[in-house]
Amino acid sequence: MSATSELIKGIWKENPVFRLALGLCPVLALSTSIPNAIGMGIALTFVLIGSNAIISAIRKGVPGKIRICIFIVVIAAFVTIADMVMHAYQPALHKSLGIFVPLIVVNCIVLGRAEAFAQKNGIWLSILDAIGMGIGFTAALTAIAIIREILGFGTLMGFPILGQSFEPVILMILAPGAFITMGLMLGGLNMIVARQKKAQK
């Protein structure tokens, strides 16, 4: 039971984007199109799994005083791996994600999970936690990207779905569009959670 709940909590109850509101910079910047969102989600999930696993494995040998330094070194190593592998084998995706792949290193989700979970739990639970958080992040990013891509470009996965007469709303692909979409979705989800809580009482 607890293993499944560690996996699932990242997707809904502790969704990094909508519930914890962490790592919003790439969420705002890369939710302009669905392929970007999924690519970024996969890269972040890879880094999360790698760093959570290693940090959990070495947690007993990490002195508390310098744990952040060690976590960052481990995270940076995995980010560089993701960057190099993506550059070599997925050059087109690497190009469109641009600076945001190296910037995963400062993503609060990754350090947050290392600090809050991996350094206190075993390897398997940490990996499950990372997978759940990664899926939650990817799902949130993709959900925002779907709305922004439809309204901002009039397309879905690059295919026009709203017809020729539709005038794309440029605002939606700019930063304000990201904030508006995110804010409304966050508010909507909070409303659903609040109602659920009320119903339980």
Next chain:
Amino acid sequence: MNNIVQLGVRLLIVCVLSAGGLALLNAKTSPIIAEYKRMEQEQARKEVVPAASAGLFVLRDSSTDLPYYEAYSDPEGIQLVGYVFNTVGKGYSSTMETVVGVDLQWKITGIKVTFQQETPGLGTKSTEIRYGETDPWFQRQFKSKPAELIKVDKDGGEIQSITGATITSRTITDAIRNNTKLLKEKVTAREKRS
């Protein structure tokens, strides 16, 4: 004191292992990345001078600040059809690289933006391919225009700039114009010498 040494040693171990692993991976991926970049450039040269797509490109002036390629329509390098050069310009949020092809009358035969990290949705439209089309609309409009005279519409020229990304459009256009002038001087000087 002892404690500090111990902390340092542990951090050192983690750093050495990380760096070692990355060095190994870098040795594996960097040739692939370099090869990809070389192929991308080669492909770009063929695209910007379609007349030489089955021909030969000869690098000239590789040690100067404007190396360029002579484009020949045949593999033996007899029939010169144009020149190819790379431009680098500071855009709105990145340094953009463009490969430019011109014919012997200094008309543009094609351009290809090979690197940019401009504002998503605005400056990135410089490489956008509209649905149902095969080439980027912004870059297509440079074709068969005189390379030394091109300007964006806001500067009184006929290159239609990208909505909301005038700086991006202007950087590409101005870099092509200025480098073409430079290249023309070089080529003329070279012809006089020979």
